[in-house]
Amino acid sequence: MLLQAAVEEIIEKAPDAGLSITSIIRKIEGVRNRLLRTHGQEIAPYWMDLNAGEAEYPLLFPVGSLDSVIIDGRRYPWAQMNSRGYSRYYYTYSGVIGLVPTPQEDVTQGLTLFYKKTLVPLTVNDLNGEVGFDPEYDWLVVYGALIDITRGADAAEFKAKYDELLDDYLRTATTPEPTQIQVVDW
Known part of the structure; x- marks a missing residue:
């Protein structure tokens, strides 16, 4: 859902709130x-x-966002540089990821880095952009904002819709482990 659409839905469902677009975007x-x-x-x-x-x-993203590393189909653990505990590992420093052992051949897309997406602030300039939540469940963001904006029976109605949708989201939106392909030496 575009941010503009979310703002319009909130204005439509809570017309008496009298909030500015900037305030709605903050919510x-x-x-x-x-x-x-x-x-x-x-x-x-x-x-x-x-x-x-x-x-x-x-x-190309902060080191702290790095979640896991798969190299040529195998998950690599993190270890400190020059570690003696592992035969295969990755290390990080100053915006760099290092691999041990050094790759011996070129492999197209052989390095897969799984990272946590960084939250970007929303502004009025982003009205034509996405809300930034799972597109299948972006109504959660709308209902959540409406709970904050409204009072009484309206807030209770939006809370019920929010809770129902959140339950569904939690049932279906589990983050799967990155696939590890077993490599067998013959």
């Missing part, structure tokens, strides 16, 4: 951020090509 952002913090941020994959002889690659 939408607050609900979205609360949902993502409480029920998990979206994990997204980022693919990079492995290059023979190249052990270090730039990270």
Whole structure:
């Protein structure tokens, strides 16, 4: 749902609230951020090509957002640089991810980094952009904002719709583990 559509739905369902568009956007952002913090941020994959002889690659997102790493179909654990505990691992420093051992051949999209998407603030300039929550359940953000805006019977009605939709979201929106492909040496 576009942010503009969410704002229009809120104005339509709570016309007496008298809130500015900026205030409504703040409420939408607050609900979205609360949902993502409480029920998990979206994990997204980022693919990079492995290059023979190249052990270090730039990270295009904050190191703290890195969730897991799969290299050529195998999950790699994190360890400190020059660690002796693992034969295969990745390490990070200053916006770089390093791989041990160093890749010996080029592999197109052989490095898959799963990272937590960063929450971006919503502004009036983003009205033509997405709300930033699961598109199948973006009404959760609308109902959550309406709960904050309205009072009495209206708030109770929106709370009931929110709770029902949240229950459905929690049943269906589990984050699967990134697939690990078993590699068998013959």
